[in-house]
Amino acid sequence: MTPHDFLADQFQGHRPRLQAVAYRMLGSLSEAEDAVQEAWLRLARSDARDIDNLGGWLTTVVGRVCLDMLRARRSRREESLEERLPDPVISHADATDPEREVLLVDSVGLALLVVLESLTPAERLAFVLHDMFGMPFEQIAPIVDRTPTAAKKLASRARLRVRGATPSPDPDLSSQRRVVDAFLAAARDGDLAALVSVLNPDVTLRADGGTLTGGMQVVRGAAAVAGRLATFQRMATSATTHPALVNGLAGLVNTIDDELISVMSFTVSDGRIATIDILSDPDRLAQLDLTHLEP
Incomplete structure (x- = not known):
């Protein structure tokens, strides 16, 4: 050598x-x-x-x-990462x-x-x-x-x-997954009350669809996030959802006809969803290497 x-x-x-x-x-x-x-x-x-x-x-x-x-x-x-999801x-x-x-x-x-x-x-x-x-x-x-x-x-x-700016995620992944599954079920059923029940009152939603949607949009509060129920329902009923870990936390990879359309990450704290981060920017999704997820 x-x-x-x-x-x-x-x-x-x-x-x-x-x-x-x-x-x-x-x-x-x-x-x-x-x-x-x-x-x-x-x-x-x-x-x-x-x-x-x-x-x-x-x-x-x-x-x-x-x-x-x-x-x-x-x-x-340049466009800073404050304006887009990491x-x-x-x-x-x-x-x-x-x-x-x-x-x-x-x-x-x-x-x-x-x-x-x-x-x-x-x-x-x-x-x-x-x-x-x-x-x-x-x-x-x-x-x-x-x-x-x-x-x-x-x-x-x-x-x-x-400190205090980000909620501490619940340590048990199976508990996180149960809450995310409840969110998904509420979205599929269009059940507003069930959706609100799994959201922290101060929940933050960040949705980054790229330049086509004007960059990252931020929504705060359970009522405002639950107001996106119709969008969540379209995603849950039209896409195939795949459970995944996103940065070590419970998340979802969503596809339509095997094409990646979004990645969702959830921070579950004290049994409720405290943050939802959604990346749907097609340009950035195309750069993700998900071959390691294939069976």
Whole structure:
């Protein structure tokens, strides 16, 4: 084995963690892959003999790349992910795909990723690297050009904004699934009372249909969400619904004639649905790789 091959083999061992870091930072699977690939290119150009902790070095590089990407989004005034749903990570409803398991640690649902998008790039990096991956502030500080104390304050501000902004999902997946099944049954039957009964009074619905529908639409409150009953009923009666895990939480993959039309993620908290996230943008759905779901 050549030194280059040995280095590549070591890098592959760290790749899942690096992808998880980048996905939480960017909310985009394709951009996360680009960030990880950039880390490999930088490693390949470096003298690995000078690297004492390869995992820490790679995480730092990925963090810097992601930070630059987030800042570039803002400086170019591109359509931000505050205006669209992050990319969903979809796996079998009855089993976790081992290759995707690291992406789903702590069930980082779409609702939490949406909140992370509201943070500044530096706050997001400090929060993700420290609170989600346990990196000490002494290592985070140089990435954001701050002192360790200032980096700690960044993470603290982010934590305050995240805390309470997203409901904690019920830990039992089978309980989550029962609530989602009740939602689906109410939708199919057009039963308004049954639908309201499974919704948290403060439920939030986010529906991202892409540019054709004017971007992401947000509806809040059980009455307003239940007011979409006719839309839910059309989906439930015209589409074939497939139970799935979406970012580690109970969800649905909906198809018509084997064509993917939407992905739905539910945050079930205290036995009721607290958030519903629906991705129906055909351009983004076409980019999803669901071959791992095939029997």
